[in-house]
Amino acid sequence: EALLHKVDVLAAMLDDIRNIGRPSEAVRGELNIAASSVMGTYVLPPALKTYALHWPEVSIRLHFANSYTTATWVQDGLVDLGFAPWAPGFNSLSFTLMHKDHCILAAGPGCSQGSSTRPEDQDFSRCRFIFREKGTKVHDIAQDWIRAQPGHEKMPPPIITGDMESIKNLALHGAGIAILPRCCAARELELGLLKEIALPAQLPSIEYFLIQRKNDRLNRAAVLLLEILAGLSGAGPAR
Template identity: 25%
Template sequence: MHITLRQLEVFAEVLKSGSTTQASQMLSLSQSAVSAALTDLEGQLGVQLFDRVGKRLVVNEHGRLLYPRALATLEQATEIEQLFREDNGHIRVFASSTIGNYILPEIIARYRRDFPALPLELSVGNSQDVINAVSDFRVDIGLIEGPCHAAEIIAEPWLEDELVVFAAPGSSLLTGDVTLARLAEAPWILRERGSGTREIVDYLLLSHLPEFHMGMELGNSEAIKHAVRHGLGISCLSRRVIAEQLDSGTLVELQVPLPRLTRMLWRIHHRQKHLSNALSRFSRYCEI
């Protein structure tokens, strides 16, 4: 059975108007097309929907049973058309942890104020998790903290981010000059491998140290902040992540003898991903 929306539309209009002639005028179809659609529908259902009384069509018990269901189906089809005509598709975003926890909440809040009912799914992981999800089409767009080298992914520069080396207020590194040698001797508390922050810290900072003392690796920035605050070592994270702690004095920035540590945050999508108007609109809200 292959009932079409057109057949249901013809049936509903014939019922309302009482004749194929008037239905054809309302639907801008020929009378023969209306009659054929109605005959095909009755043939597929195996019943007559109207009693033929002269030139009039009078709905019978089968037609009365079908009518509310036909209207509901046509209304749902209209809702589907309207849904995509207004670009109200379900957007799936995957962000690395610094972005997801400290940058996206403000963006999503602005987006939600303008589009409170539109579906938006946000996942947070490390940068490699994001890249894998974009590669597998499990999400529509990814936001990561480091470069992406996958050939199937298009990476666009998004935001500049500053990294800060920091310690607890009682750290011995706060007395005297902070040299590369002293930084090398200190225990470092860093994000896990696969994290975009870790990749950039390895490249911009740790590669300049004569040696490197790993204190521990932790899977999220909040754990790192607490570990550093309790004097377990020093670390390097985005200024956005530790801004409140720097302002309150619970963490202290170390002035390292290196150029300003900056990185680019990236917006990524699969090379074969269709960028809908809804997705492009969300991307515009990300421009801060």
């Protein structure tokens, strides 16, 4: 389940923001943010929709990258904020938890996998898997799980792609079993277009963070986005 968290570290930057979205508040300029595929495609859109409605004169630039590149862009000042999994080695940045989701195995309804009554009886030795490219958290989780399966050396080569939507669509068309965060397939699972394959043990979760420069004074366009996110969230820790 998606978990959005409000954090005390934002409060100091937001004290001067009142009556969000007043017609008299004219905000212009550009909002530059970088995000992982999951955050930019499935988590941030509700906040960005609200932002665009309240401040239509702000140009929003959303750049997609993996966690390391996102953190690098924030560190170098190329973007105002980042939203991605934690990346090590960035002591000048703060990482505030925004979203947490566990990975699942998902397949089209015609896939015979998952028909076994007991999760421990699943045999994946002849299954083709579909997941993200190297350098992403999903890739690491998928590879670790596959290598732990009996008969993994007999499995067909995986389909690896850089786009989460293509992973989902390939699974929908029966090309294989997708390994992806559950939020990416929530709608298709609800509609019965995909089915989640039960496992004896749940796959690991991935944590996604708000990434910003420590002690950096953000421009007003970026502060307003934090205000919206704080309004959508609960309380959570910073790293």
